[in-house]
Amino acid sequence: xxxxxxxxxxxxxxxxxxxxxxxxxxxxxxxxxxxxxxxxxxxxxxxxxxxxxxxxxxxxxxxxxxxxxxxxxxxxxxxxxxxxxxxxxxxxxxxxxxxxxxxxxxxxxxxxxxxxxxxxxxxxxxxxxxxxxxxxxxxxxxxxxxxxxxxxxxxxxxxxxxxxxxxxxxxxxxxxxxxxxxxxxxxxxxxxxxxxxxxxxxxxxxxxxxxxxxxxxxxxxxxxxxxxxxxxxxxxxxxxxxxxxxxxxxxxxxxxxxxxxxxxxxxxxxxxxxxxxxxxxxxxxxxxxxxxxxxxxxxxxxxxxxxxxxxxxxxxxxxxxxxxxxxxxxxxxxxxxxxxxxxxxxxxxxxxxxxxxxxxxxxxxxxxxxxxxxxxxxxxxxxxxxxxxxxxxxxxxxxxxxxxxxxxxxxxxxxxxxxxxxxxxxxxxxxxxxxxxxxxxxxxxxxxxxxxxxxxxxxxxxxxxxxxxxxxxxxxxxxxxxxxxxxxxxxxxxxxxxxxxxxxxxxxxxxxxxxxxxxxxxxxxxxxxxxxxxxxxxxxxxxxxxxxxxxxxxxxxxxxxxxxxxxxxxxxxxxxxxxxxxxxxxxxxxxxxxxxxxxxxxxxxxxxxxxxxxxxxxxxxxxxxxxxxxxxxxxxxxxxxxxxxxxxxxxxxxxxxxxxxxxxxxxxxxxxxxxxxxxxxxxxxxxxxxxxxxxxxxxxxxxxxxxxxxxxxxxxxxxxxxxxxxxxxxxxxxxxxxxxxxxxxxxxxxxxxxxxxxxxxxxxxxxxxxxxxxxxxxxxxxxxxxxxxxxxxxxxxxxxxxxxxxxxxxxxxxxxxxxxxxxxxxxxxxxxxxxxxxxxxxx
DNA sequence: AGCACGCCGACT
DNA sequence: GTCGGCGTGCTC
Numbered sequence: 001x002x003x004x005x006x007x008x009x010x011x012x013x014x015x016x017x018x019x020x021x022x023x024x025x026x027x028x029x030x031x032x033x034x035x036x037x038x039x040x041x042x043x044x045x046x047x048x049x050x051x052x053x054x055x056x057x058x059x060x061x062x063x064x065x066x067x068x069x070x071x072x073x074x075x076x077x078x079x080x081x082x083x084x085x086x087x088x089x090x091x092x093x094x095x096x097x098x099x100x101x102x103x104x105x106x107x108x109x110x111x112x113x114x115x116x117x118x119x120x121x122x123x124x125x126x127x128x129x130x131x132x133x134x135x136x137x138x139x140x141x142x143x144x145x146x147x148x149x150x151x152x153x154x155x156x157x158x159x160x161x162x163x164x165x166x167x168x169x170x171x172x173x174x175x176x177x178x179x180x181x182x183x184x185x186x187x188x189x190x191x192x193x194x195x196x197x198x199x200x201x202x203x204x205x206x207x208x209x210x211x212x213x214x215x216x217x218x219x220x221x222x223x224x225x226x227x228x229x230x231x232x233x234x235x236x237x238x239x240x241x242x243x244x245x246x247x248x249x250x251x252x253x254x255x256x257x258x259x260x261x262x263x264x265x266x267x268x269x270x271x272x273x274x275x276x277x278x279x280x281x282x283x284x285x286x287x288x289x290x291x292x293x294x295x296x297x298x299x300x301x302x303x304x305x306x307x308x309x310x311x312x313x314x315x316x317x318x319x320x321x322x323x324x325x326x327x328x329x330x331x332x333x334x335x336x337x338x339x340x341x342x343x344x345x346x347x348x349x350x351x352x353x354x355x356x357x358x359x360x361x362x363x364x365x366x367x368x369x370x371x372x373x374x375x376x377x378x379x380x381x382x383x384x385x386x387x388x389x390x391x392x393x394x395x396x397x398x399x400x401x402x403x404x405x406x407x408x409x410x411x412x413x414x415x416x417x418x419x420x421x422x423x424x425x426x427x428x429x430x431x432x433x434x435x436x437x438x439x440x441x442x443x444x445x446x447x448x449x450x451x452x453x454x455x456x457x458x459x460x461x462x463x464x465x466x467x468x469x470x471x472x473x474x475x476x477x478x479x480x481x482x483x484x485x486x487x488x489x490x491x492x493x494x495x496x497x498x499x500x501x502x503x504x505x506x507x508x509x510x511x512x513x514x515x516x517x518x519x520x521x522x523x524x525x526x527x528x529x530x531x532x533x534x535x536x537x538x539x540x541x542x543x544x545x546x547x548x549x550x551x552x553x554x555x556x557x558x559x560x561x562x563x564x565x566x567x568x569x570x571x572x573x574x575x576x577x578x579x580x581x582x583x584x585x586x587x588x589x590x591x592x593x594x595x596x597x598x599x600x601x602x603x604x605x606x607x608x609x610x611x612x613x614x615x616x617x618x619x620x621x622x623x624x625x626x627x628x629x630x631x632x633x634x635x636x637x638x639x640x641x642x643x644x645x646x647x648x649x650x651x652x653x654x655x656x657x658x659x660x661x662x663x664x665x666x667x668x669x670x671x672x673x674x675x676x677x678x679x680x681x682x683x684x685x686x687x688x689x690x691x692x693x694x695x696x697x698x699x700x701x702x703x704x705x706x707x708x709x710x711x712x713x714x715x716x717x718x719x720x721x722x723x724x725x726x727x728x729x730x731x732x733x734x735x736x737x738x739x740x741x742x743x744x745x746x747x748x749x750x751x752x753x754x755x756x757x758x759x760x761x762x763x764x765x766x767x768x769x770x771x772x773x774x775x776x777x778x779x780x781x782x783x784x785x786x787x788x789x790x791x792x793x794x795x796x797x798x799x800x801x802x803x804x805x806x807x808x809x810x811x812x813x814x815x816x817x818x819x820x821x822x823x824x825x826x827x828x829x830x831x832x833x834x835x836x837x838x839x840x841x842x843x
Numbered sequence: 844a845g846c847a848c849g850c851c852g853a854c855t
Numbered sequence: 856g857t858c859g860g861c862g863t864g865c866t867c
Contacts, residue, residue, distance in 0.1 A: 024867085028844050034867040057846060057866045079867055112844090179858085832863095 020071060021079060022046055024064040026056060027116040027124055029109075029440070033067055037079040046082060049090025049097060053083045053125070053196060061194045063125035065092055065115055091123065091400065093419040095455050100415075102451055108749075108815055108838045109440040117441055118415030120392035125196045130162040131181060137189045144187055149180045154189060162195070202289040203390070208241075208274070209257030211284045215247055224282065233273040238282070240269060257286065292391050293381070293398075309487050310340050317344065320481030321459045326450065328429070328475050329463040331485030332494065332724065333695025337463050338368070340485075341425050342375055344461065345406055349379070353422020353458065354399070357408040358449055360431040361385060363656040364410055366634055376406050383409030383416065386630060411436060411445040414452055421458040424449050428656065429462035429471055430688055435843045442839050465695060466688040466726060469681075469733045470744040493703035495666070495694050497722045499713040502670075513609045514601050519667050519707050520613060527617055527646055531664040535606060535649045536693045538674055540623040541565040541574065542605045543598035546584075553590035561791035566598050567625070568608065578793045606669060607649045614647075622650035655692045664704050666697040671710040675717060678788060680742050681843070683717055687729050690721045743841070746803040747811070749818060750842040753784070754795040754835040764831040765798030771821045772800060776814065780804060795835065815840075 017040055023033040036054050038046045046052060051063045063086060073079070092100075100114045116124070131153075133139070139154050146154065149172050156163060156171055168177045184190045214220050228235045241263060247254045264271055277283045306314060313329060317340070320327045331337045345355045359368070364384060372380050381395045381404030398404040400417050407413055411434055426434075426446050434445040446462070453460040462471055462480075475482035488494060500516045510517045523533050545563035547554045555564045557575035564573035566584060574581040587594040598605070607621040620626075620636055627633040639645045641660060648654055668690065675686045690708065698704020708718065720729045738745055753768060755761035765784035773781045782801040790797055804814050822836045 021867095026844095026866090028866095030844085030866080032867095036867060054867085059847095060845065060866090074867070077867060116844095 018043070018071065019073065020046070020069055021073060022052065022066045022082060023068040023070070024052065024054060025067050025111045025115050026062065026064045027119070028112045029116075030112050031110050033111070034064075035074050035079050036082045037073075038069070039081050042082060042085055045085040045088070047085075047087070047090050049092040049094065050085060050087040051091060051123070051125070052085050055080055055083060055194075059129070059194060060126070061196055063196065065097075067097065067111070086125070089400070091396070091417065093400075093417045095419060095421075095452070096415075096417050098455050099448070099452050102455075103441050103443055103448060105812070105815075106447075106451075107441050107443050107840050108819065109442070113440045114415075117412065117436075120389050120396055122389040122393035123396065128164050128195055129192055130164050130195050131157070131168070131184075131190045131192050132162045133157045134188050134191050139189075144189060146187075146189075147180065147183070149177070150184055150189075153180060153184060157190065203292050204287045205259055205290050207257040207259050207286055207288050208263060208278070208283050209245075209254050209286065210238075210241065210247065211281055212254075214282065215251055215254045221247070228282075231273075231276075233270065234277055234282075237263070237269055237273050237277055241283075257288075260285075292394050293378075306339055306343060307336065307489060309485055310336050310343075310489075313483050313485050314340050314343050316483045317461060317481070318347070320483065324479075324481040325454065325458075326460045326462065326474075326479075327481035327483060328467055328471055329461055329483050329485065330467055330472075330726070331463065331465060332488060333465045333691065334488040334494075335465075335485040336489035337427070337485065338371070339489075341427070341461070341463065342372070344423060344425070345376070348423035349376075349405055351422060352420075354418050354420050355406045355423045355425070356413060356416070356418060356421060356449065356452075357406065357425045357427070358413060358434075358445060359408065359410060359427050360433045360656060361410045362433075362653050363428055363431075364408065365637065365658065367637075367659065369408065372406070372408055378403070379405045381407040381409075383407055383413045385410055385412070414443075414445050414448040418452070418456065421453060421456040424453045424458055424460045426450075426460065426462045427464075429464045430466055430468040430684075431656075432685070432843045435841070437839070437842075440837075442837075442842075444841055444843070447841065466691050467730075469684055469730060469737065472730050473734060473744045493698060494724055495697040495704035495706045497694060497706040497708065497718075499718055499722075500707055500709045501711070501713050502709045503711040512613055514606065514669055514709075515609070515613060516707075516709055519669075519709065522665055522705065522707055523610075523617070523647065523667070524614060526665045527614070529664075530643075530662070531646075532640065532643070532660060532662045533647045533665045533667065534654050534660075534663055534693070534696050535610070535647065535667045535669060536651075536654055537601070537603050537606050537649065537669045538651055538689075539600070539602040540604070540625055540651055541576075541602040542568040542608070543602060544600040546573070546596050546598050548588040548591060548593055549595035549597050550593035551588060551591040553588055555585075555589075559792075559794045561789055565602065568604055569625075577789065601670075603649050603651055610647060610649065617647050618645040619647045619649060620645040622648055622653050624651070624653075627653070652689075654696065655689060658696060660696070663696055664698060664702055666693055666704065666706045668693060668706070668708045671708050671718075672712060675710075675712075675715060680737070680740065684729070684733055686717055687721060687726075690717075691724070691726075694721070741803060744806065746805055747809070747840070748842060749802040749804065749815075750839040751800045751802065751818065751822070752787075752837045752839065753798040753800070754837070755831075755833070756794055756796070758791075758796040760830065760834060761796040761798050764825060764834045764836075765800060767828070767831070768821060768825050768836070769800045771824065772802065772818065775817045775821060776802070 020038040020043055021035050022038055023035050025033060046066060046069060048066050048069060050066055052066055053061060053063050055061050100111060103114045104111045139158060152172060153168060168181060185192060214224050228238060241258065245253050245258055264274060278285060317327050317329065329337055329340065341357065348355050369382055381398050383395050395404065396417060399407065407416060426449055429446060436443055450460055474480045500518050502511060502516060505511050505516045512520060526533050543566040545554055546566050555573055557564055557578065557580050559580055560575055560577045562575060562577055564575055567574050571584045572581045573584055588596055603621050603623045607619050610617060610619050620639060622636050626636065640648050674689055675682065694706040697706050737743065753761050753765040755764065769781055769784045780803050784798045784800050787797050787799050802818065818838060825831050
């Protein structure tokens with residue numbers, strides 16, 4: 001813009017300087033954007049979607065995203081200047097910014113919260129206060145009276161350019177170091193300043209090459225050989241280098257060099273002779289910036305052989321995409337949906353767009369990544385919660401630069417900077433874990449991905465063996481397309497499902513702890529046949545609670561309204577809500593009896609008892625407790641894959657995405673807790689879980705078996721699971737949802753009121769519910785009610801549920817009513833510190 | 844979310 | 856008498 005003006009008028013006449021302002025999104029939970037003034041010389045550099053540095057408040061300097069550039073000078077205040085521009089290209093794309101605004105709007109949070117969740121923290125900058133010596137202060141000459149602590153700080157600053165506050169804290173071994181800093185500032189011995197530092201650091205490897213002056217021509221290299229002849233070890237190193245880097249063929253190869261480990265990795269080459277060569281100046285060390293994602297495979301976009309059913313499904317999907325933007329692929333477990341996805345991704349890449357392939361956290365395994373790597377090679381980016389910050393930033397940049405065209409990732413991948421999306425795949429579409437519950441943004445990646453696809457004109461394919469009722473409803477009403485795959489891949493049979501009535505078995509004295517005789521025999525059989533078994537128990541730990549046999553005392557969490565779970569491996573009682581833990585008491589703190597008994601059972605107990613009952617079984621447990629370390633998850637899977645272990649006991653984790661050839665039996669130890677969960681989705685969930693776990697049994701020609709232990713085998717859900725009758729489950733569920741007014745017929749918003757004082761929480765919720773009822777009518781507001789777990793982290797909870805009829809509600813207006821009601825409630829002095837959280841489409 | 848400003852208890 | 860506790864309110 002400025003160039004344009006300068007072009008038209010000579011600079012000295014260009015008095016009409018246009019002043020621009022930028023509305024920026026701060027990475028904070030603030031409801032509005034803040035307007036900063038763009039310094040004239042930055043007019044061309046400040047771009048929507050790029051990061052700029054601003055001072056916010058009296059000292060903090062931080063990076064934020066430019067959301068809008070305009071010329072409207074704020075009337076009521078003097079805008080501060082933008083201090084610096086960090087990016088010469090936007091790091092947030094225009095469609096992304098639109099999506100973020102939608103998320104903030106739809107899920108009732110601030111844009112700052114969205115940005116905060118979206119950006120890898122390596123791309124977020126915030127300043128830190130640092131101190132350095134005052135430029136006019138000379139500690140050697142100026143005589144100041146200093147406290148010993150102050151002298152210490154000055155001494156440290158004479159040897160270090162600058163210190164952060166926490167540096168000072170560690171230096172003095174003190175928590176209250178502030179007064180010394182203050183005093184030194186007053187004495188003008190030091191100054192304080194704000195420093196932002198870029199957290200993204202490219203990965204650097206140390207490499208070696210022959211020093212340049214030896215490779216200018218052949219003769220010099222020969223001379224070098226002669227020189228080194230008396231030192232055979234060093235000569236060896238050189239020869240080895242030339243073998244790996246044939247400099248004699250192309251002299252420029254030397255420039256790229258070789259890593260030290262590559263060179264040293266040959267036998268009888270010692271590191272010391274390499275080091276000697278470095279010291280002599282024959283080899284030189286240099287740093288090279290490399291990708292954190294090394295290219296292991298080149299993309300092989302060859303046509304892949306799809307089975308007849310897969311090819312048919314693919315054609316149907318492509319056919320439906322001509323008229324619909326969204327299609328559901330409903331394929332039974334083991335029908336080979338992944339191959340269909342891969343084929344469609346290739347198809348999408350051919351037309352030049354980007355692809356996002358969403359998977360739930362626990363289904364995104366090394367297995368699937370490797371498979372995709374083989375096909376898409378270095379075009380594939382992976383986005384995972386176990387990735388480091390720098391790795392995430394690199395994926396982010398890689399998508400912007402066009403290096404990654406396909407991304408396979410978890411929930412948060414919907415925040416990535418796609419700008420030319422042509423296909424989105426949402427696998428395991430029904431998964432509740434696509435919904436983030438805490439903290440804000442409380443978004444559902446499925447809905448967000450659908451909106452992103454919509455904004456970018458991309459097609460969306462949802463996939464599931466057990467679709468959510470909402471999704472299937474959208475297909476049934478014709479909004480979305482539907483493609484069914486009813487055959488398992490390679491003619492594999494669906495497993496045979498057997499129910500064991502644990503109530504009866506107990507009467508017949510046929511229960512061995514939590515195992516029925518039938519299940520034990522079946523496990524033994526598989527082990528004898530060298531086959532493998534998966535056991536599912538939906539509860540971690542040893543026992544969900546313990547109880548005194550004498551006085552019935554049950555240990556409870558001191559911060560939450562739940563009993564403490566017993567974890568045997570560390571002899572601890574632990575709260576699964578806040579993490580509080582204490583040692584398992586030896587005797588009852590209430591009555592002193594030594595008869596504390598564990599009640600119920602979790603995965604740890606299953607593992608324990610199975611080892612006792614079947615001593616020749618190699619049992620491994622997979623749950624949150626055994627997979628906390630970075631690679632333990634992979635290790636457990638690898639051990640099971642290679643047959644090192646033959647029984648895998650686990651929670652939800654064993655139900656998704658795992659394909660093991662030799663698993664011929666799956667046991668569900670206690671189906672009842674899953675079915676009887678107090679939630680309108682309990683049946684749907686139970687069905688999904690049972691079908692998904694069952695799907696782990698039997699592949700190829702071996703039909704698998706599933707044994708479900710339950711006290712109530714007559715539950716109609718079992719009939720549906722056994723006959724794989726999704727449709728009848730759906731029809732039953734949709735009817736109930738209609739009758740009791742639940743999604744998909746209404747949108748739900750759950751408002752949770754929290755306060756330390758039970759009465760305050762209750763009263764606040766009553767007032768809020770009343771206000772909401774006045775605003776939106778009696779039909780739409782339910783509660784307040786006390787949730788099943790009524791206290792978490794010392795906050796008492798109250799819930800108000802709002803039901804908004806899907807077709808008739810003006811969503812935006814309804815949400816603004818809710819926001820108003822919350823705002824007004826907080827204005828009341830009694831309720832000023834109640835915490836209120838709105839959760840849109842809770843799951 | 845920070846951070847500053849502002850009003851009440853335990854220390855030199 | 857001050858230091859420093861954290862309650863309230865603002866940040867372009």
